[in-house]
Amino acid sequence: MPQIPNEHPTLWIRSTRSESLKGKTIVLAVTGSIAAVRTVELAREFIRRGADVYAVMSEGAGWIINPMALHYATGNEVITEITGKVEHVEFFGNLGRADLLLIAPATANTLGKIAAGIDDTPVTTFATTAIGAGKPVMVVPAMHEDMYNHPAVMENIEKMKGWGxxxxxxxxxxxxxxxxxxxxxxxxxxxxxxxxxLCGKKILITSGSTAEPIDPIRILTNRASGKTGNELALEAYRRGAEVTIVHRNKLGVTGINEIYAETAAQMTDAVLGELSAGYDVLISSAAIADYTIDSSDRKIKSGEEGLKLSFKNTRKLIKEARQAYPQVKIIGFKAEAGVDSEELLKRARQTLENSGLDMIVANEVSKEGMGTDNNSITILYSGNKDNISIEGSKSLIANVLIDEITDMLTSKGEN
Structure with missing residues (x-):
């Protein structure tokens, strides 16, 4: 990125990962836990996403990490005491310029003081001001488990959650x-x-490959990794949606609902069951098996004569979902191999129209796409909107796709 005269060199990394926090000001409040050593990299992660970060430290935090480290990490002077500049009001008064107070790490001592309205450290003074002004506050606890389990600590946490x-x-x-x-x-x-x-929207995503059992040991599957589906789930969650992902992987994000489904039939049943709970969008990014077999209950013995398998078609998830839930917006994916761009888009358009999709993502995967971190895709729409082609990381592709889905969900996009 272009360098600004007199800008701290740390800020040269601003927005190098994304612009998800562009224009936001975060105050990182650090207390006296050994986990304070993690805050240098944490601050830089926010900057990489476009945020301006300022640090405020308690005296105890200064015993763990030198303020110079956080000056380096944020590119801004560190607040270690409240001065005549009334820093807590500057950032979190009614006209304050900060968007979030993030207390990380937060000790049991600090939690108790905040819950009781005590502000005898710079961190707790910032907290009292932010809470009193109704500004966003988030807390990241860190302490020994026995301290965390103390009834008073639990009560303090619940009390603070009640304050939002x-x-x-x-x-x-x-x-x-x-x-x-x-x-x-x-x-x-x-x-x-x-x-x-996407606040108030419910997004259902299928991801990765399915696996059809041959016997208790062997399976039939494909090369899909689920990376695109994971990135879509994360991006929808960032935007405030309620997200459910159906797959046979493990994303491990607390706020995202995960449903395990191994076979094509299990995935279809899981999706239809979830859609009954009322979703706005189904993103069918999984590479669902087209064929299955009647599996053996026992391992099939190896033999010199080889093995012959009899395949049968699987159910079509999108077809069943469209018939059962005509009001749901459905985004499909069309992967082809060994075809030119014209033929790829022709086949994608046919699938879009024949399946009643609202949008389809087409890509040719013989060189890149399945299992890789990058991809090259084209988005086709059910209306007259021009196609969009994107090449880059799957996180970038997910960002653009969620932008398009957001637009589709607006009244303008539905007209």
Missing amino acids: IGFIGPRIEEGIAKIAGNDEIVLEVERAIGKRT
Whole structure:
């Protein structure tokens, strides 16, 4: 990115990963947990997504990590005391310029003080001001498990949740309530203060490959990795949607509902069952098997004469979903191999029209797409809108697709 005169070199990484937090100001409040050492990289992850980050530290945090480290990490002077500049009001008064107070890590001591309205450290003073002004506050606890399980700590957390304060983590491991991972923290912050264009929407996604059993050991499957489906689920979640993903992988994001489905039949049944709960969009990105067999209950013995299998067609998920739920917007995927661009788009258009889809994503996968981190796709629409071609990372592709789905869900997109 172009360098700005007198800009701190740390800020040269701004928006290098995405612009999900562009224009947002985050105050990272650090307390005296050993997990404070994680905040240097956490601050930089926010900057990589476009945010401006300022750090405020308690005295205890200064025993763990030097303020110079957070000056380097954020590119801004670190607040270690409240001065005549009334920094807490500058950022979180009624006219304050910050979008979020993120307390990470938060000790049991700090939680107790915030819950009681005590502000005897810079961090708790910031918290009192932000809460009093109704500004967004998120907390990332970190302490020993026994401390976390103390009834007063539990009560304090529930009390603060009742004030609308969001909590991220902790992870209970090795007798410690560990600070949540940076990926989880960043994702929850993006959801809290990011674009929020899908708030109130329910998105159902199928992802990855299915696996048809031959016997208890062998399966028939394909090369689909589920990376695109995972990125779509994450992006929809960032935008504020309620997200369910059906697959045979494991995404492991607390806020995303995951349903395990191995076979094509299991995936179809799971999707139809979920759609009955009322969804706005079905994104069918899974590479669902076209054929299955009657599997053996026992391992088929190896032999020199080889093995002959008799295949039968699987049910068509999109066809059944469209018939049962005509009001749901459905996005399909069309993967081909060994065809030119013209033939790819012709086949995709046929599938779009024959299946009653609202949108279809076409890609030729003989060189790239299945199992890779990057892809080249073309989006086709049911109306007169021009096709869109995208080449790049699957996270970039997911971002553009969710943009298009958001537009489709608006009244303008539905007319």
